[in-house]
Amino acid sequence: MAIKSISEKEFSSYPMQKNPMANVLGEEVAWFEEKENNLIATIIKDKIDNDWAYVILVKYPNNEYRAEEVEASLETQEIAEKNAKRKINELIKAGEFREELYNDETITEDLQKNSLIITDINVEIKKYFKKYPEKLYELSSRKFEELVASILEDMGLNVELTKATRDGGTDIIAVMKNALTSMLIFVECKKYSPDFKVDVGIIREVTGVHALKQPEKSIIVTTSTFTKDAMKEAELARGKLELNDYENLREWLSNY
Structure with a gap:
């Protein structure tokens, strides 16, 4: 689970859709990858406000990478890189939560305590988020x-x-x-x-x-x-x- 700095050429080799206005509004200055979990990220300098942002992309089933997390209005490149790496690690940890939550064989922690087997995963998911709405951010x-x-x-x-x-x-x-x-x-x-x-x-x-x-x-x-x-x-x-x-x-x- 290593986050590695990569070149712009390496980053651009990943299949992804880019907003055509992205290069007009901002300039990419650093790029990262976490190969084991198919995560990549770029650090962007805003040309208008002169602040910083990061974008983290994840690999979808069609093998294309799509933006998953974005944070803007950061004061320095150092802060943007630090926050991006922290968020990548959070996404990796959240991956196990997502896989278990959407597995039809899964019993959530609360349900497990009550020895209740899930029969309708959709209903149980929504009950779970009713109790823990903050978990929506982990999806x-x-x-x-x-x-x-x-x-x-x-x-x-x-x-x-x-x-x-x-x-x-x-x-x-x-x-x-x-x-x-x-x-x-x-x-x-x-x-x-x-x-x-x-x-x-x-x-x-x-x-x-x-x-x-x-x-x-x-x-x-x-x-x-x-x-x-x-x-x-x-x-x-x-x-x-x-x-x-x-x-x-x-x-x-x-x-x-």
Whole structure:
């Protein structure tokens, strides 16, 4: 379990999708890998604010690497590298938790104490997060999307997860039906740490997809919160965009 410094060329050899605006807004200055657990990271100098950030990417089943953790507005490169390495180690430790939690044969620690065998893993997962909502931060982005989709399904919606390779703007396609009509809903999920708020850029990305594909409503769900600018931007959508943060998630989970 060794985190190794690598060259830009070595980092770029990994298959990944990059935001075309990334090099305009920031400059990558350092790169790391943890081969055993398929984790890579880059340290970025923000060209606008002159502060630092890191991005950690994980390998998905299609062999492509996707951003899993991001932290910005750090004062120095040293702090960014230190935080990135710490987060990589946290992700490695959390990996065992995720594997056990989503294994149909698994009994969670609380259930084990009561000698109760899981018969419906989805229900038990949601009960677990109701009791320990802070554990949401240990989920991968994809597992978070699956959890949100399952909650929406319990609310009576027909849901479909989009492919992990999609360009952004829609993680879940949901349809709400009744006897008279049906409503198409796009859902974007952002599994962020508490101190990394969803910013106005995400709002504009989602509203751009909304304008292009024209569902009845778009929803953003995050484990964090939204910046003031993001909330102001969302208000311009005039009821077409709904924001749901960590507290909303806790409210949803309270039903289990």
